[in-house]
Amino acid sequence: xxxxxxxxxxxxxxxxxxxxxxxxxxxxxxxxxxxxxxxxxxxxxxxxxxxxxxxxxxxxxxxxxxxxxxxxxxxxxxxxxxxxxxxxxxxxxxxxxxxxxxxxxxxxxxxxxxxxxxxxxxxxxxxxxxxxxxxxxxxxxxxxxxxxxxxxxxxxxxxxxxxxxxxxxxxxxxxxxxxxxxxxxxxxxxxxxxxxxxxxxxxxxxxxxxxxxxxxxxxxxxxxxxxxxxxxxxxxxxxxxxxxxxxx
Amino acid sequence: xxxxxxxxxxxxxxxxxxxxxxxxxxxxxxxxxxxxxxxxxxxxxxxxxxxxxxxxxxxxxxxxxxxxxxxxxxxxxxxxxxxxxxxxxxxxxxxxxxxxxxxxxxxxxxxxxxxxxxxxxxxxxxxxxxxxxxxxxxxxxxxxxxxxxxxxxxxxxxxxxxxxxxxxxxxxxxxxxxxxxxxxxxxxxxxxxxxxxxxxxxxxxxxxxxxxxxxxxxxxxxxxxxxxxxxxxxxxxxxxxxxxxxxxxxxxxxxxxxxxxxxxxxxxxxxxxxxxxxxxx
Amino acid sequence: xxxxxxxxxxxxxxxxxxxxxxxxxxxxxxxxxxxxxxxxxxxxxxxxxxxxxxxxxxxxxxxxxxxxxxxxxxxxxxxxxxxxxxxxxxxxxxxxxxxxxxxxxxxxxxxxxxxxxxxxxxxxxxxxxxxxxxxxxxxxxxxxxxxxxxxxxxxxxxxxxxxxxxxxxxxxxxxxxxxxxxxxxxxxxxxxxxxxxxxxxxxxxxxxxxxxxxxxxxxxxxxxxxxxxxxxxxxxxxxxxxxxxxxxxxxxxxxxxxxx
Numbered sequence: 114x115x116x117x118x119x120x121x122x123x124x125x126x127x128x129x130x131x132x133x134x135x136x137x138x139x140x141x142x143x144x145x146x147x148x149x150x151x152x153x154x155x156x157x158x159x160x161x162x163x164x165x166x167x168x169x170x171x172x173x174x175x176x177x178x179x180x181x182x183x184x185x186x187x188x189x190x191x192x193x194x195x196x197x198x199x200x201x202x203x204x205x206x207x208x209x210x211x212x213x214x215x216x217x218x219x220x221x222x223x224x225x226x227x228x229x230x231x232x233x234x235x236x237x238x239x240x241x242x243x244x245x246x247x248x249x250x251x252x253x254x255x256x257x258x259x260x261x262x263x264x265x266x267x268x269x270x271x272x273x274x275x276x277x278x279x280x281x282x283x284x285x286x287x288x289x290x291x292x293x294x295x296x297x298x299x300x301x302x303x304x305x306x307x308x309x310x311x312x313x314x315x316x317x318x319x320x321x322x323x324x325x326x327x328x329x330x331x332x333x334x335x336x337x338x339x340x341x342x343x344x345x346x347x348x349x350x351x352x353x354x355x356x357x358x359x360x361x
Numbered sequence: 362x363x364x365x366x367x368x369x370x371x372x373x374x375x376x377x378x379x380x381x382x383x384x385x386x387x388x389x390x391x392x393x394x395x396x397x398x399x400x401x402x403x404x405x406x407x408x409x410x411x412x413x414x415x416x417x418x419x420x421x422x423x424x425x426x427x428x429x430x431x432x433x434x435x436x437x438x439x440x441x442x443x444x445x446x447x448x449x450x451x452x453x454x455x456x457x458x459x460x461x462x463x464x465x466x467x468x469x470x471x472x473x474x475x476x477x478x479x480x481x482x483x484x485x486x487x488x489x490x491x492x493x494x495x496x497x498x499x500x501x502x503x504x505x506x507x508x509x510x511x512x513x514x515x516x517x518x519x520x521x522x523x524x525x526x527x528x529x530x531x532x533x534x535x536x537x538x539x540x541x542x543x544x545x546x547x548x549x550x551x552x553x554x555x556x557x558x559x560x561x562x563x564x565x566x567x568x569x570x571x572x573x574x575x576x577x578x579x580x581x582x583x584x585x586x587x588x589x590x591x592x593x594x595x596x597x598x599x600x601x602x603x604x605x606x607x608x609x610x611x612x613x614x615x616x617x618x619x620x621x622x623x624x625x626x627x628x629x630x631x632x633x634x635x636x637x638x639x640x641x642x
Numbered sequence: 643x644x645x646x647x648x649x650x651x652x653x654x655x656x657x658x659x660x661x662x663x664x665x666x667x668x669x670x671x672x673x674x675x676x677x678x679x680x681x682x683x684x685x686x687x688x689x690x691x692x693x694x695x696x697x698x699x700x701x702x703x704x705x706x707x708x709x710x711x712x713x714x715x716x717x718x719x720x721x722x723x724x725x726x727x728x729x730x731x732x733x734x735x736x737x738x739x740x741x742x743x744x745x746x747x748x749x750x751x752x753x754x755x756x757x758x759x760x761x762x763x764x765x766x767x768x769x770x771x772x773x774x775x776x777x778x779x780x781x782x783x784x785x786x787x788x789x790x791x792x793x794x795x796x797x798x799x800x801x802x803x804x805x806x807x808x809x810x811x812x813x814x815x816x817x818x819x820x821x822x823x824x825x826x827x828x829x830x831x832x833x834x835x836x837x838x839x840x841x842x843x844x845x846x847x848x849x850x851x852x853x854x855x856x857x858x859x860x861x862x863x864x865x866x867x868x869x870x871x872x873x874x875x876x877x878x879x880x881x882x883x884x885x886x887x888x889x890x891x892x893x894x895x896x897x898x899x900x901x902x
Contacts (some may be wrong), residue, residue, distance in 0.1 A: 229462040254504075272684070274734050291723050298723075302719070314519075315471055315474040594716070605798075630872075
């Protein structure tokens with residue numbers, strides 16, 4: 114749970130990176146993602162990871178990214194083991210395992226620096242239907258609320274003698290039922306109340322609603338976008354075409 | 362002044378229910394009044410409120426008869442779009458009526474839905490924030506706010522739509538007494554500055570009865586008592602209907618019955634003491 | 643029970659004896675609920691200790707502490723999950739290891755006491771708000787804890803429901819239970835004449851019998867706690883220049899003496 118929180122939950126920031134147009138941030142993450150898919154050796158991957166760490170540092174989210182990397186590494190151990198058993202090749206197994214970490218970090222970087230409002234903006238740019246965008250934004254807005262609800266539910270049930278820390282796996286899973294049911298029920302009730310509030314504020318009155326806030330790309334955003342594309346092109350070329358020939 | 366709300370012979374029964382939630386209800390509310398609606402749990406208050414703002418019958422279907430007219434529009438025949446601009450509804454739980462990730466965007470929610478142009482929207486959002494004294498919260502995220510603050514944000518969102526009538530559903534239930542008093546003061550101020558009519562459902566009456574013009578008590582879907590707060594609370598039936606008569610009012614009632622004190626209005630503890638001054642034990 | 647902590651709670655030291663009735667008051671955010679959570683070990687103090695009946699809350703789990711301390715939280719929807727009311731009531735009893743025969747007996751007793759027998763086989767989720775609150779209290783009393791803590795029990799309740807609740811609290815007190823009520827509703831608390839603990843910003847500002855504390859206007863103002871209307875009235879009576887009374891008790895007797 115903490116891993117998910119550090120890796121994907123948005124928290125406000127003031128760095129220049131945070132202030133970039135969300136579409137540019139998305140572009141950067143997508144390009145990073147693509148680059149990881151193109152690497153053929155551990156040295157290249159290390160270079161990409163170093164670049165990601167540098168960006169994280171600029172965005173002042175280094176600690177969170179580092180945490181994410183550590184947590185993801187434990188999962189990627191499984192990938193490593195499976196690969197090694199099948200291929201008996203240390204280098205490629207390590208490569209695949211580390212690639213997983215890099216992929217997660219590239220996506221995480223987008224989500225932790227992009228607010229739900231900005232996410233909404235990006236979704237609108239891609240012309241997703243209004244209802245889908247709204248459902249998404251509302252869901253994200255309630256994530257911290259549901260988190261708090263879960264804690265309160267756990268508190269209440271612990272106070273009725275429910276032991277959440279003890280017991281074998283089967284017992285522990287069974288003990289989640291008194292937590293999950295109230296959580297689900299509350300969510301359903303919440304949706305009902307939200308629907309009432311939406312209707313009462315004329316949701317759906319007009320097919321194309323207006324917007325209080327507008328995101329306009331500044332010159333900086335354009336420059337960064339271009340720079341990112343250029344960097345990607347260079348990386349893609351070297352990784353995919355040039356370097357393997359040289360190393361091999 | 363014309364009546365802003367006219368309910369005539371309203372009856373409503375939910376589809377799965379054998380009993381009517383509201384039965385033959387009549388009420389006329391003149392403009393700019395503050396009306397308190399009270400009654401035991403399950404008496405039909407929530408249903409009545411939803412029949413005023415249009416959620417019944419537009420969102421909830423059932424057996425509907427009678428008529429509700431608000432600010433000139435007949436609820437059954439109007440769209441939610443029209444009604445949303447005439448009647449505002451502040452729901453009980455402030456959390457579940459704030460959708461957006463920033464306060465100012467949530468206040469603009471209704472206006473965005475109506476397709477209001479950006480400049481006008483900006484003006485109305487700023488005005489709503491000013492009225493509720495929450496300008497400094499404009500860019501905050503809702504989950505960072507206290508319950509009282511969330512409530513103000515939700516109310517700002519309602520007021521931004523310039524409704525003539527605002528419904529408040531148990532607004533003080535989650536607030537501590539001082540914050541509750543501030544809210545009541547706010548309602549009074551808004552009535553004076555904007556000329557808005559308020560219908561408030563509340564169990565905690567001690568604060569509200571000082572500012573309310575009228576009190577209506579419901580039981581089992583019917584209207585059972587109506588009058589000025591003093592008339593209703595001085596009557597013998599109020600308590601039987603689960604209405605919490607404030608302690609000071611009980612004392613005032615006792616003294617009035619003895620002929621010690623007779624006034625037209627409900628007194629606060631200080632005022633009551635003043636009125637008793639000079640009486641020998 | 644003793645306590646000591648920082649941040650949300652600042653150097654709080656409090657002792658509650660068996661059989662006492664205590665009201666904890668203060669504005670939202672004063673730390674009342676935080677304090678309650680320390681009692682059952684849901685929160686552990688950063689510094690200091692919380693001892694319940696001699697046991698340090700750091701040493702046993704909340705589930706074990708709850709056998710002695712029952713907490714009725716504000717929102718019943720955070721608890722109810724069973725298929726039927728009787729199952730809901732037996733949940734805690736089973737967790738605490740009650741034998742089946744005893745479980746049945748306690749469930750029956752609880753349902754009768756709170757007038758919920760007709761709902762025995764119904765789903766707890768379809769009950770009304772007031773009924774749910776009664777159910778959660780019934781669940782707690784079924785396992786007969788020595789201490790009962792109620793967190794904001796009067797929120798959203800009409801006067802009839804509040805009367806019943808006051809009656810239940812009287813019953814608990816007279817059976818020797820320790821009752822702690824966290825509430826804003828000063829009018830509800832006043833007739834119980836409890837020991838009052840006033841909190842503000844994580845500290846205890848005042849601790850004493852209700853009559854004394856409720857007359858301390860300075861204290862109540864700084865903690866943003868309302869004064870009971872009757873107290874305010876009697877105080878005003880004494881202060882009047884031509885006032886015929888020496889103290890609130892005399893004034894009260896005079897007023898009540900005029901009751902028809």
